[in-house]
Amino acid sequence: MNDTEYFTGSGNVFADIGLPNADEHLIKAQLVYKIDHIMKSRRLKQVDAAAMLGVKQPDVSKMLRGDFRQFSVERLMRFLVALGQDVEIVVKPAVPQGAAHGHLSVS
Template identity: 75%
Template sequence: MSKKEYETGGRNVFKDIGVPDAEEHFVKAQLVFKIDTIMKERSLKQIQAAALFGVRQPDVSKMLRGEFRQFSVERLLRFLVALDQDVEIVVKPHRDRNNAPALHVS
């Protein structure tokens, strides 16, 4: 049996694989995950979500399949507000000397 080599990645897979604008893409992915989770919890169909968001159903479908470059972070935040979510942006001093400052979605 041969050993397989692997490299441990960082916290952002998009940065690890060289995606342009990796930090923004990572934040968008986290926001879309939240949107998808809420839709599933509410049994909300894509057509219903599209009406709430003011977009077409195919756009919601693409977004949920990972094709979300067309949506800005701000627009995804507005989708969360349309789903009755409070969105809070917190800016605080960076304290971890081992890692660079970053954007986080929680």
């Protein structure tokens, strides 16, 4: 018999492991994922992306490896704009209506 315990995650691994500011970490990770996807689809080298983003290549490398603490959500959104993307912030009532808290997401 298998006695392995498991639990269903919340959808935010940063919250699941107890990090403070988990929502912000998740948003940053989602934005970096988008940046990485765009770079790969365009076959952009890190040095070329760095020039477009106004940062140094080692900073791009660290960001893509998950070390993005030095970048704010706003700066990551500006990176997406520099890569030719429209970034739209939408504010709407939480679903279900009357929920105690809304949520942040990147799509």
